[in-house]
Structure formats: C-alpha cells, structure tokens
Amino acid sequence: MGNLFGTDGVRGVANSELTPQLAFELGRAGAYVLATNAHKPKFVIGKDTRISGDLLEAALTAGILSVGGEVIKAGVIPTPGVAILTRELKADAGVVISASHNPAEFNGIKFFNGEGFKLRDEIEDKIEELIEFGFEYPVYIGDGVGVVTEMNESTNVYEEFVLSTIDTDLNGLxxxxxxxxxxxxxxxPEVFEKAGAEVIVIGNDPDGININKNCGSTHLERLQSEVLERNADFGLAFDGDADRMLAVDEKGNVVDGDQILNIFAYHMKKQKCLKNDTVVITVMSNMGLDLALDELKCKSVKTKVGDRYVLEEMLDKGYNLGGEQSGHIILLDHNTTGDGVLSGVQLAAIIKKENKSLGELSAMMSIFPQVLVNAKVNNNKKYGYLExxxxxxxxxxMEIMLEKKGRVLIRPSGTEPLVRVMLEGENLNEIKTMAENLADMIVNRLA
Incomplete structure (x- = not known):
C-alpha cells in the first residue's frame, strides 16, 4: 500500500490523475473508515481557489453522502482553518481540496481526523485498501442518504481563532x-487589519488558474520589491492553501522557515514556554539552525521531510514547536497543523514585543550555503538511486570532499515525480556544481 497517498494526501493533475471518480471513492472510503461508529458521520470540506476545486468538491461530497455522511461546506479557506472548524463543530473529519504550492492544474485531497490532526499512515492504508479492492459498501436510501450544509461564516470562525492567539496589537507595523x-x-488581510497593522496586499485576485503563479511563498521576488518600494517593516508570503509562510525583512532579504523557527525558539524560551527547550525540525533544515539553537541552549530533534512527521514527533514527545525550512511552522499550543496566517501573526507579535526589526531577529542565525536541484524521474524509479x-x-x-563542513541529502519527492538533490557546504559555487552534476547523473542513470 501507500501508492495513493503521498506525504500530504492524494495529489495529481485534476480531472486527469485526480479524477472525479477517484474523488468520489476517496469520499466514500474516507467516510466509512473514519466514522464506522456513527450512522451519520459529519465532514467539513474546505478548498483553495483552483478552478478544479468545485469539480472535486462535488464528487467528494457525493461519495460521503452516498454512505450516509453529512457534509458542511466551508468554501475557500486555508487548510489550518479546516482543522479548526473540524474541532469547533465536533465533526468526525475534515477534508481539504488543495495542492498547496503546486501549479493550478494540480489538485489534492487530504483528510483530518476529528481532532484536527492529519491521518496516520495506517488509516490512509485502510482507505486505500477499500478503493483498491472494490469494497462493497452499505447502501443507504431515503432519509439514510446524507445532506449538505453551507457554512457562510466559516472564515469568521478561523479569523477570530487566529486573533485570539496574540496578546498584543500590531499597531505601528x-x-x-x-x-x-x-x-x-x-x-x-482581514486578520492583520483587525490586529491593527497597516496592510499592503498582493496576490489577492484569484481567477482559478493564477494560484501560486509568480507569487506566494515559492516566488518571493515581487514581495521583496514591494517591501522595499513601500518602505514596509517586513513582508509575509503564504502558499496556495496557506499552511506555510515565509518572510522578507525590511531590507528585502528572505527569511526562511529555519530562521523563523529560531526566532520563535528564542522568544518562547525567554517566555519559558518552549517545552523541553526543544525544536523539532527535518533533515532538510540548515546546519546553521543547529548552531543557532545551540547558542540559545536549545536542542533540536530531526525527522524525515514532511510536516506530518514533525507533528508525529511533537505529539509523541510532548514538544510544542516544530516545522520545516519551507515555512510549515507548527505551534502546537495553538493549532494541530502548519498554519501560515497564525505563524505570520505570531511573528509580527514577536517583532512588536521585542522592539526589534525582522532583520535583527533573523540575524541570530547564520545560514550555510545550501543548493537544491530537482532531478526529474518517473515515480516508479524515484528510489532507484539507492541500488x-x-x-x-x-x-x-562528495561526502568525503565535504567532510564535516557540509553534507549530501537525496530525497524523493512525496508529491511530484522528482528526486531532490540537496548539498550544503561553505563554498556555494562548489556545491552548486556538485549538486547539478549529481542530479544529471540521477536523471541519466534512472531514465
């Protein structure tokens, strides 16, 4: 098993790989597995702005209704908002239709359980098994068929939640x-304006096909320009489903997830609320973060890549801060998943409280040069490099050449037909050439 679900749900090109039929099957199987003890299980469904969202929402909803489930449509809302609503409404599960940072032609479906946590691998395997082996579901007729409720105030619930997590206004920022x-x-924009900040917004005119297109956390160039031109204190960029956030400081410099985690660790340790003085990170985190956390007398625990694995480690050991270089930040005292808007509000509050610029705060961590090159490889060959x-x-x-002053990390993507080649070291040009050569070798050898 494990061929259908990647590290962050089921993804593919909408209406081609991720078809309405597959969405229907996921809805039906998900409802059956997640709510076997409830006659009318309740599901919250949210989506991003992709043009294919309506198509997949209709099919997914039909699958849930066909086995007696009830659906609450939350409309366009960030992924973490679905986690909040699922808990607030005491639903059996939440479902998000989004492909996160991927281009508009892609879409995805991921589930939360009733507590707002992403599903464990074994639960996903059960859903996949029902789909693969053609399980015969109970047939509901008459009033046994599920119904749909539209939730028009869903965004208000999420906005109020985010604002409740800070104890200062953002006036003057x-x-x-x-x-x-x-x-x-x-x-x-509504959240930050309600908190008192002066807000300038870009990337806020969705048309169904421009999501993530030259904007957001994967394309920071325009944000950097806007921060400088508007003489702003800093800028924040979200991805398509707003479960991650990256920042740009007052000088236009990118502040990545590792630096943001270090800022949170610094402030939380000062406030004596960083549990076990530990931050959970991934193997992709920069070596500079380890050194910076050591300066703070904090520890780091590393997991494989994927915010779900960071979360699992946090839950298992009782930690409350974790995340990824890509900007997934999990503040477990507040939410059960990466939350870009929440992280942005919290970062702004720290800047206000510390009375320091984002540039000053991010400078507490020195970044080792790091190069990431994608090797395009068919999904069925992504692990061939191991053999x-x-x-x-x-x-x-390469590892011998870098000795203890760098590292080589090879990671097959969980959501795309890629093998990611990452090198870290002191000499940027050297590691760039090495990474490109290794990626070319992987492509040629595994073609």
Missing part, C-alpha cells in the same frame, strides 16, 4: 502580504 492568489487572499552503485559511489565521494 507596516506589513506587505502576498496571498498567492490562494486560500488566504481574503482572510489574511545504483555508480550513483552511490558518487555520493560517497
């Missing part, structure tokens, strides 16, 4: 927000 033409296009002796030999040579 001038902030540029890039909403990626995605799920946060309306919510994020290829020539590729493995080249990796070993």
């Amino acid at each position: 001038k902030i540029v927000l890039d909403c990626a033409n995605g799920a946060a296009y309306k919510i994020a 290829d002796e020539i590729i493995q030999g080249e990796i070993r040579k």
Whole structure:
C-alpha cells in the first residue's frame, strides 16, 4: 500500500490523475473508515481557489453522502482553518481540496481526523485498501442518504481563532502580504487589519488558474520589491492553501522557515514556554539552525521531510514547536497543523514585543550555503538511486570532499515525480556544481 497517498494526501493533475471518480471513492472510503461508529458521520470540506476545486468538491461530497455522511461546506479557506472548524463543530473529519504550492492544474485531497490532526499512515492504508479492492459498501436510501450544509461564516470562525492567539496589537507595523492568489487572499488581510497593522496586499485576485503563479511563498521576488518600494517593516508570503509562510525583512532579504523557527525558539524560551527547550525540525533544515539553537541552549530533534512527521514527533514527545525550512511552522499550543496566517501573526507579535526589526531577529542565525536541484524521474524509479552503485559511489565521494563542513541529502519527492538533490557546504559555487552534476547523473542513470 501507500501508492495513493503521498506525504500530504492524494495529489495529481485534476480531472486527469485526480479524477472525479477517484474523488468520489476517496469520499466514500474516507467516510466509512473514519466514522464506522456513527450512522451519520459529519465532514467539513474546505478548498483553495483552483478552478478544479468545485469539480472535486462535488464528487467528494457525493461519495460521503452516498454512505450516509453529512457534509458542511466551508468554501475557500486555508487548510489550518479546516482543522479548526473540524474541532469547533465536533465533526468526525475534515477534508481539504488543495495542492498547496503546486501549479493550478494540480489538485489534492487530504483528510483530518476529528481532532484536527492529519491521518496516520495506517488509516490512509485502510482507505486505500477499500478503493483498491472494490469494497462493497452499505447502501443507504431515503432519509439514510446524507445532506449538505453551507457554512457562510466559516472564515469568521478561523479569523477570530487566529486573533485570539496574540496578546498584543500590531499597531505601528507596516506589513506587505502576498496571498498567492490562494486560500488566504481574503482572510489574511482581514486578520492583520483587525490586529491593527497597516496592510499592503498582493496576490489577492484569484481567477482559478493564477494560484501560486509568480507569487506566494515559492516566488518571493515581487514581495521583496514591494517591501522595499513601500518602505514596509517586513513582508509575509503564504502558499496556495496557506499552511506555510515565509518572510522578507525590511531590507528585502528572505527569511526562511529555519530562521523563523529560531526566532520563535528564542522568544518562547525567554517566555519559558518552549517545552523541553526543544525544536523539532527535518533533515532538510540548515546546519546553521543547529548552531543557532545551540547558542540559545536549545536542542533540536530531526525527522524525515514532511510536516506530518514533525507533528508525529511533537505529539509523541510532548514538544510544542516544530516545522520545516519551507515555512510549515507548527505551534502546537495553538493549532494541530502548519498554519501560515497564525505563524505570520505570531511573528509580527514577536517583532512588536521585542522592539526589534525582522532583520535583527533573523540575524541570530547564520545560514550555510545550501543548493537544491530537482532531478526529474518517473515515480516508479524515484528510489532507484539507492541500488545504483555508480550513483552511490558518487555520493560517497562528495561526502568525503565535504567532510564535516557540509553534507549530501537525496530525497524523493512525496508529491511530484522528482528526486531532490540537496548539498550544503561553505563554498556555494562548489556545491552548486556538485549538486547539478549529481542530479544529471540521477536523471541519466534512472531514465
């Protein structure tokens, strides 16, 4: 099993790989697995702004209704908002229709359980098994068929929640927000304005096909320009479903997820609320974060890539801060998943309380040069590098060259037909050439 669900739900090109039929099957199987003890299980469904969202929402809803489930449509709302609503409404599950940072032609479906946490691997395997082996479901007729409720005030619930997590206003801060033409296009500006900030917004005119297009957390160039041109204090960029956030400081410098985590660790330790003085990060985190956390007398625990694995470690060991370099920040005292708007509000509150610029705060961490190159490889060959002796030999040579002053990390993507080649070291040009050569080798050897 495990071929259908990636690290963040089921994804593919909408209406081609992720078809209405598959969406229907996911809805039906998900309802059956997640609510076997409830005659009318309740599901909250939210989506981002992709043109295919309506298509998949209709099919997914039909699948849930067909086995007696009830659906509450939350409309366009960030992924973490669905987690909040699922808990607030005491639903059996939440479902998000989004492909996060991917281009508009892609879409995805991911589930939360009734507590707002992403599903465990074994639950996803059960759903996949029902789909693969053609399970015969109970047939509901008459009043046994499920119904749909439209929730028009869903964004208000999420906005109020986010604002309740800070104990200061944001008066005096001038902030540029890039909403990626995605799920946060309306919510994020409203939240920051209600908190008292002066807000300049870009990427807030979705048309169904411009989500993440030259905007958002994967394309920071425009945000950098806007921060400088508007003389803003800083800028924040979200991705398509707003579960991640990256920042730009007052000088236009990018502040990534590692630096943001270090800022949170610094402030939370000062406030004596960083549990076990520990931050959960991934193997992709920059070596500079380890050194910065050590300076703070904090520890780091590393997991494999994927915010779900960061969360699992946090829950298992009782930590309350974790995240990824990509900007997934999990503040477990507040929410059960990465939350870009929440993280942005919290970062702004820290800047206000510390009375320091974002540039000053981010400078507490020095970044080792890091290069990431994607090697395009068919999904069924993504792990072939592990058994290829020539590729493995080249990796070993590079590790010897870098010694203890760098590292090589190879990671197959969980959502795309790619093998990600990451090198870290002191000399940027050197590691860039090494990474490109290794990626070319992987493509040629696994073609």
